[in-house]
Amino acid sequence: MNKYVSTRNSRIEVSASKAVLLGQAEDGGLFVPADLASFKRDYHEITSLDFKGMAKYIWDMFFDDYGSDVIDELVERSYTGKFSSDLITPLAKVGDSYVLELYHGPTSAFKDVALQALPNLLTKARDMNGETDEIMILTATSGDTGSAAMSGFSNVPGTSIVVFYPDGGTSETQRLQMVTDTGSNTTACAIRGNFDDAQAGVKKIFREIPKPSKGVSLSSANSINIGRLVPQIVYYFSAYRQLLDMRSISDGDKVDFIVPTGNFGDIMAGYLARCIGLPIRRLVCASNKNDVLTEFINTGHYDRKRDFYKTTSPSMDILVSSNLERLLYYICGEEHTVSYMKQLEEAGEYQITADELAEIKSVFTGLCANDGEGAEVIKKIFDAEHYLMDTHTSIAWSCMEKYVQDDVPKVVLSTASPYKFCASVLSALGLEVSDSDRKKMEACRKHTGAPIPAGLAGIFDKRIKHTDIIDSSDMKDYVIGKAKR
């Protein structure tokens, strides 16, 4: 059986299902497989399968205490009928490169791949570990995570979810995706305040009332849960298989992936795919103007004491990338990881050693692009290739253009439908539509001919179900009230 350990104390050992259930280790560390080397496989065993087959293989490997039959059932439940493409994550050839479209799930963002899976992994983990409490998920969101988490947990027995978002702090589309959700166990509630107020409120509730009512325990759908990370490994293998099917590579050829990065979850999954044995040459960590990771990968110096910029790729506006701690654990070891995390907390910065930096640089390249460069890419690629990408994908594309030009195939991960960020996409195309999101979507469709995803097309006509607006100081009482129902 696999052992999962805390990145800050390898004597804290738990099973896979327990790691999923706990989300985070009690010492603040993240759970990682203790023996990553034992996950090495002949990649053909995985690339010979279809997406769900690959998911079954990889989940079964990492979540080994669930048992293969259970895993098969959980994969089916997570992905059957949920994605608008049979391939789940289809690969498109764009110019001389490739775009891996991760946004064909119910909320049109790549977080669906993991958040359709997590509720199933979590409820099973609860049963396996003899817990009987209902799981109540609490999340603060500035947009994408909220709707993807609501969709994932919607009507999952034995769970409920409350999402707090800043009133006026999300796009109209993002807000509508949340407030029109019809799940019988889902709630979206606006907070008078900004995202940080919502986030601080949620953290406080976790500290003060981990059991808000008898028979109800709080949990988080946070991206540091290993149950969110592992499902993301699958699409790297799927991309490789599709390159083979398109005859764009020969078996065994190495490939580069360019990953638009925020919390370092997506690209960490790519690192794990590489460790398992997928022929990946390099992983390019693409950042926007919040370039803390670019500096880190180039100099080994992580410094969160810097200005925070709001950009047109908001899901990458992050100064502390939590999942980086997992990479540190594998590269720098436990002792240094503990020390670096302590320095980050106390001084806001740390510097890794030259040897550690060299090892990171042997796999990762760090690059960044600003809003203007991203917008230029959207227009240029649309004009030249008639391919429309969103503002996060275009940051990655721009980084790819700054990166080595050689004939190793380059796959850009596309993390959101352009229709989720319509206003910025239209303005990049040189079309200013100062109107409602509905009109913007329609203008975007007219101009580009790209189809509006089904999940987004209907939201303007759906009934608004969630109308609560509260002060952040009332969040705790609100949660207790929901838990008592």
Ligand SMILES: *Cc1c(COP(=O)(O)O)cnc(C)c1O
């Ligand atoms: C969450 C998100 C990202 C960043 O992914 P990480 O795993 O946090 O690095 C990038 N793009 C979009 C659209 C996202 O929603």
